[in-house]
Amino acid sequence: MKIKKRICSLLSAMALMLCAVPVIGADRADFQYDSLDLNGDLTVTSYDVLLLMQYISGNRSADEIDLEKADINGDANINSADALALSRIITYKIEYSEPQESSSSSSSSSSEVVQPDPDFLADGVDVSKWQGSEINWTQVKNAGYDFAILRVGYGRYAEQKDECFETNYANAKNAGLDVGAYHFSYARTVAEAKTEAAVCIEWLKGKSFEYPIFYDVESQTDLGADLTSQIIEAFCTELENAGYYVGVYSYANYLKNYVNSDTLEKYPVWVAHYNVSAPSYTGHSMWQYTNTGTVSGIGGDVDLNYCYTDFESYIKANGYNGF
Numbered sequence: 111m112k113i114k115k116r117i118c119s120l121l122s123a124m125a126l127m128l129c130a131v132p133v134i135g136a137d138r139a140d141f142q143y144d145s146l147d148l149n150g151d152l153t154v155t156s157y158d159v160l161l162l163m164q165y166i167s168g169n170r171s172a173d174e175i176d177l178e179k180a181d182i183n184g185d186a187n188i189n190s191a192d193a194l195a196l197s198r199i200i201t202y203k204i205e206y207s208e209p210q211e212s213s214s215s216s217s218s219s220s221s222e223v224v225q226p227d228p229d230f231l232a233d234g235v236d237v238s239k240w241q242g243s244e245i246n247w248t249q250v251k252n253a254g255y256d257f258a259i260l261r262v263g264y265g266r267y268a269e270q271k272d273e274c275f276e277t278n279y280a281n282a283k284n285a286g287l288d289v290g291a292y293h294f295s296y297a298r299t300v301a302e303a304k305t306e307a308a309v310c311i312e313w314l315k316g317k318s319f320e321y322p323i324f325y326d327v328e329s330q331t332d333l334g335a336d337l338t339s340q341i342i343e344a345f346c347t348e349l350e351n352a353g354y355y356v357g358v359y360s361y362a363n364y365l366k367n368y369v370n371s372d373t374l375e376k377y378p379v380w381v382a383h384y385n386v387s388a389p390s391y392t393g394h395s396m397w398q399y400t401n402t403g404t405v406s407g408i409g410g411d412v413d414l415n416y417c418y419t420d421f422e423s424y425i426k427a428n429g430y431n432g433f
Contacts, residue, residue: 146199148176166192182195226395230420232256233254234321236415256287257320259291265309266306268309294326295330298330303342323355325358346376346377353431357378358380384398
């Protein structure tokens with residue numbers, strides 16, 4: 111109840127502020143920021159803040175604002191902090207520049223895409239904080255699994271590091287498993303992808319990985335294949351420049367319909383497709399074939415994977431990923 115009162119108080123205070131300046135930003139011809147236009151009227155004014163406040167308080171339906179843009183501060187939540195951030199931006203109390211898209215469709219990967227080997231097959235798991243911090247990695251190894259792909263974090267802020275990443279990394283390594291990592295993206299611009307890359311690189315420092323660092327892109331279904339491909343290449347290029355061997359993860363339908371094929375050809379692909387004899391996306395190096403696996407040492411459901419590529423030999427031979 112106290113939290114609800116605080117939110118109501120904050121919203122009321124912001125409403126008073128908006129009443130005092132009802133058309134903030136409307137006189138700025140250059141304030142046409144697509145990434146902040148919540149109601150799609152091609153302008154960014156105090157009305158966008160008002161709509162966001164009404165949505166947060168339950169007085170405005172979700173279909174009346176662009177929820178993909180409503181997470182103003184990028185913390186993966188939509189709440190009063192976003193309304194406050196937007197109000198401060200349009201009153202010029204916080205500097206804001208619309209991210210500029212830079213074409214990266216013609217860029218090429220700096221590393222070779224290692225091809226699948228018909229004689230190579232490894233079994234692995236991928237985990238995040240949702241599997242908890244008490245995984246018995248020795249039991250996982252003894253159950254016949256060769257590798258683990260660990261979520262390093264998500265987004266573009268330091269506090270979005272996966273809370274179990276450090277523990278999982280240390281214990282999986284000690285148990286003798288080969289290790290890779292993945293970063294979950296919600297970037298909507300090239301600039302945001304580069305920021306995600308920068309924070310990911312900080313999380314990876316001081317560690318070594320036998321498997322690629324995968325960029326998990328699956329939620330940006332409204333951006334178009336060109337922009338999504340630019341986002342992927344921006345992130346991957348930053349990591350390659352920092353010495354990492356990078357791949358792309360998504361589900362089969364997304365890879366086929368939301369990313370340009372020439373982008374995917376530049377990186378090893380890890381595809382998710384469940385309840386099938388083979389994934390519908392071809393050309394993959396790894397296949398996540400179920401998200402309801404059972405593995406000794408891991409409580410609850412876990413993702414299971416096949417790898418068809420000897421990443422470890424290539425990565426070590428070329429000095430990637432901390433080797």
